[in-house]
Amino acid sequence: MRHSSSSHTPSRASSADPAEHRIEQGQCGDAHQHDAGRRSIRYDVFDPREVVPEFTADVGLKKGEKIDYAIMRDSEVQMLVECKSSTIPLDLEDASQLFRYFAATNARIALLTNGQVYNFYTDLDAPNRMDDKPFLVLDLTDIDPVLVAELSKLTEETFDLDSVISAAEELKYVSQIKRAIGTEFREPSDDWVKFFTARVYAGSFTQKVREQFTSLVAKAASQYLNDQVNGRLKTALGTSEFTSAEVSGDLKPKQHSSDATENEVDSNSDIVTTPEELEGYAIVKAIGCSEVRPERIASRDAKSYFAILLDDNNRKPIARLHFNHRTQKYIGVFDADKNETRHAIGSLDEIYQFAEVIRASIRGHL
Template sequence: MDAGLLPEFRARFVEFAKRAVNAAPRCANEESTKMFLVVPMISFLGYDHLDPSEVFPEHHCDFSEKYKNRVDFAIFKANEPVIAIESKPVGAANLRDDRGQLRSYFNAAKTVKMGILTDGLIWEFYADSDEPNMMDANPFLRFDLRDVAKGKVDDSALEGLHSLGKSVFDPENIGAEAKRKHIYNSVLAQVATIFSDPPEEFARPLLKRAGIGHLSQKALEEYRPVIQGAFREFINRQILHRLDLPKPEPVIPGGAGVAEPAPPPGPDPIVTTEREIEVFNWTLKRLAFLVRDDSLFSEISSIDYKDYQGKFVVFYKMERKGRLFEFMEGKAGNGYRFIFPEESGLTPADVTVKTLADIDAPLLATFRARVAAIVRSPVPPDPA
């Protein structure tokens, strides 16, 4: 992809993601997910969903009369299906559990070179990079439109998505591209590991190239914070260079004659788990079911979340003033632990429930109170 086109494509994709996230709470089943989320993505990539010779819904490709294989959409090129799309309802618990149907179609349709599995917000892209017509176990590209709507999408993902557009998609080359992407992701993971804890087999050659040889094990351990500090400084300089900001003087951890001690290691990166996303998606869908007033229904799209170490905060418009609840991650078999504000009317506020449906009453009460407080207008009672 031309680097000059990347910012423009990014802006269009972020805007598209925002519209999709706003539409998602109204997608109550698989059909509405297809209509309001999947079809718009197909159009975003340049394919004409109104042309059955280009986009065909409920397309089948069978091994035999006994074994029927269908996908929700097949995208055609030169009168042959080249892309298969399998859709699930928004908030499907685990897309990975639904790969079998897509894999079967992928295997049966010899011209298909890419499979897409989606719930309308999370998108996973699969190819046959290891063996022809055998769908890879892992996606070569994955993104969540909720993250994209917040601008959280890297250039590599943008380039990968752009390569799937109608004007540039090359079915014969997608397997090789996917292989490169898998290798890229693997290398990136290794770099992250080296960055956080440089192994001896990496540290010794690096120090040797820096002019320090014949290191004892003790000396090597003493230099390890220096290597980690140099990594951090390199990344910081790259960021500052892109932002066109002045570079601060680096602090060399553990260096001779340095009075200040090395800074403590940063906190572990925060990873939003599938269970937390499940809780957030449930909140949107459940409120859409519980709310009866149109003005209150329209405010559901303003619900967002923020992840912290040890807690997952769901809020309406404003994180503090609009907080709906805090969810505490625990073991899957131990139920769901929530902390609700006093507006919920729940006593005690810290509660563990077996199913998410058990929070209906405090969730609705809190949402109504937050909307009334922030919008500063009374929220009418739900009709009987």
């Protein structure tokens, strides 16, 4: 169903969200993921003055083609959005109409998403022609706070297109360089290996030398990152001030009546935070971005679960990740009385099914 661009606003009670309808048919990714994306920039999908679903702008000989969303401001198209299935990687070869519509409308921003990854494009390389590479890539499983700050300029409340465009070039190249560096750190290319080998080895760069230094460069890069992290931790711990009672262990943690507000973090050194826990935390943080600033959503790891809290406060639990079981993962969510209910999940993506409960928990602490 396509909404008219007239001033009539559909009733929330009687009108189904067109995006949800397409999503259920597998055309637009996962419903909960796209819900998080739409809410993150706070446009009302039920108001055709803000969002026009299945937007039509005939291009040349092609008639009747539709793009998933057009985001409007002052009756002008500002952003074009095309959604793909959450099960496939994003590929511009499957988004040809996004290129055509970008050139045929006044839009300066194009968005291609599969519900998890959001690629933002503009026309830095040639006027009125969408770039081949995005200037901003937002991954809900690995959120960069710097990008969230830039994304806020595209929200309905603080829309600032000129500021976004002016920052787009730097964002584009800095992001690409960061990804390139990350790739080199994980899997050093021959050029990267040769670059460092030439600085420490005077002999010829033979096949045997290349194989030897490939592992050495990767190991050195990993150790360098660890040294940087450890240095920051030592600095932070060294500047912390403790009372003599705290150092001697005379102070005991306060006990609270509610299970959800107990001191939840063990001080034992054998606690290991896993990549899956960090990924789950990133998903919960992405969901909560619609309610509070991302930096307010904190985490604390314990032996039996990974706690996610508002304002790093034990009295404000948002969720718990119970990922220590060998065969089954659970997410714990809280009701208004801070009672936890655990739910089994088969994959981290299923955390999105509890998006509304997570948001309600956050709102309950505000």
